[in-house]
Amino acid sequence: xxxxxxxxxxxxTAEAAPPAISPTAQRLASLAVASALFMEFIDSTALSxxxxxxxxxxxxxxxxxxxxxxxxxxxxxxxxxxxxWAAEKLxxxxxxxxxxxxxxxxxxxxxxxxxxxxxxxxxxxQGLGGAMMTPVARLIVVGSAPRERLIQAxxxxxxxxxxxxxxxxxxxxxVLGVADWxxxxxxxxxxxxxxxxxxxxxxxxxxxxDPGGFDWVGFFLSALAITGxxxxxxxxxxxxxxxxxxVVALIAAAIALVVYIRQASRRSRPILDLTLxxxxxxxxxxxxxxxxxxxxxxxxFLMPLLLQVGLHWSPLHAGAVTFAGGVGVLxxxxxxxxxxxxxxxxxxxxxxxxxxxxxxxAPAFFRESTPVPLIMVLLLLAGFCRSNQFIAANTIAYADxxxxxxxxxxxxxxxxxxxxxxxxxxxxxxxxHVARGAGGVLTPDRFIVPYLAVGxxxxxxxxxxxxxxxxxxxxISGRRG
Numbered sequence: 025x026x027x028x029x030x031x032x033x034x035x036x037t038a039e040a041a042p043p044a045i046s047p048t049a050q051r052l053a054s055l056a057v058a059s060a061l062f063m064e065f066i067d068s069t070a071l072s073x074x075x076x077x078x079x080x081x082x083x084x085x086x087x088x089x090x091x092x093x094x095x096x097x098x099x100x101x102x103x104x105x106x107x108x109w110a111a112e113k114l115x116x117x118x119x120x121x122x123x124x125x126x127x128x129x130x131x132x133x134x135x136x137x138x139x140x141x142x143x144x145x146x147x148x149x150q151g152l153g154g155a156m157m158t159p160v161a162r163l164i165v166v167g168s169a170p171r172e173r174l175i176q177a178x179x180x181x182x183x184x185x186x187x188x189x190x191x192x193x194x195x196x197x198x199v200l201g202v203a204d205w206x207x208x209x210x211x212x213x214x215x216x217x218x219x220x221x222x223x224x225x226x227x228x229x230x231x232x233x234d235p236g237g238f239d240w241v242g243f244f245l246s247a248l249a250i251t252g253x254x255x256x257x258x259x260x261x262x263x264x265x266x267x268x269x270x271v272v273a274l275i276a277a278a279i280a281l282v283v284y285i286r287q288a289s290r291r292s293r294p295i296l297d298l299t300l301x302x303x304x305x306x307x308x309x310x311x312x313x314x315x316x317x318x319x320x321x322x323x324x325f326l327m328p329l330l331l332q333v334g335l336h337w338s339p340l341h342a343g344a345v346t347f348a349g350g351v352g353v354l355x356x357x358x359x360x361x362x363x364x365x366x367x368x369x370x371x372x373x374x375x376x377x378x379x380x381x382x383x384x385x386a387p388a389f390f391r392e393s394t395p396v397p398l399i400m401v402l403l404l405l406a407g408f409c410r411s412n413q414f415i416a417a418n419t420i421a422y423a424d425x426x427x428x429x430x431x432x433x434x435x436x437x438x439x440x441x442x443x444x445x446x447x448x449x450x451x452x453x454x455x456x457h458v459a460r461g462a463g464g465v466l467t468p469d470r471f472i473v474p475y476l477a478v479g480x481x482x483x484x485x486x487x488x489x490x491x492x493x494x495x496x497x498x499x500i501s502g503r504r505g
Contacts, residue, residue, distance in 0.1 A: 321448015
């Protein structure tokens, strides 16, 4: 569900070097594994559009539907660290195929769910597959492309990730207009099966040296810490768990984190290498990015409820309008490199966080009388500014990280992104619950406090980025002087 992409990871080797294949074959291989990104982005954006419909179908409080989003993100955060080791140990191609099969199984289970708990459990299965799909797909592209064609290969690989958020909302609106809600999950099946067939045909076999043993102790400790924090945040203010259970979960998470930090310090390759936080640019990228995702992470949850419940729009109408945000994200790609060369990372990050915070708060004032073109322009600008911020933040993260630590940095960054996104959804749901009151109706004015809180939280990243050196990341931005 992310608004930004996982950063580069370490390359695998194919018989100690990328296989000699033609440019056409390389493009086909990149597009084959990119089907995973396409399916995943379509699924996440389509589900967001369908949240009000699902609340009606399950006879559930719309605020509780945030569980369908956070359960998937939680699975991504917990299982992403194991993906690289599994690909090296078992082979990237079979792991990728297995991950797609698990994701499709989760999609089918989602479609057959009849209660919210069943949907949440099915989304966890989907998340297990998603956690292995995208990182391993990237490893396949990096490991199979000759160095001189890597940029082109990554361009083909990331293309579906740009198109997916554009297609997802209107596609979900159309599906909900002509069919029942399970079809927003069932449409993953033909896409996934075609992708798997393409992987079998076009992707070469990727091998790598044996990575050795896996840090299972670190994995379980980090999983316990992450799960405990997300569960407590997700149930805050809601009668989903008794208070004593929340306290126990929080204490268990804190203990697991302390034990993990001590255990990781004694390992040469911990599952999450926290020593990377000593690099100022990497630390700023993670901390600043966390504040931004805490703010905007609530967007995919709040926006469908505002438009479809608060303003009484149809899913098709809402999907067609929120399509504008994806256009803004797509338009930021060529713009970001130009402004980075001119202004550098610090100015770019601060400026676009400020704009992102203000534009993220703007939906607080959407009313039935607000012109639809104005809403679309604001969503387009929000997507544009948000994407520029994330491009800069994700890039500067690796400015000072040694080459041998890039894979570990990528894993830690990916987990941090998913945890902060999950907490962002929980934060937005909590603020909406507070603003609505007990049993209150979700009228447009109830979204004022949540969206203002979203904008204010995003702005907390400004001092983090401003503390960067003026020339931070100049070696990769191309900015002189």
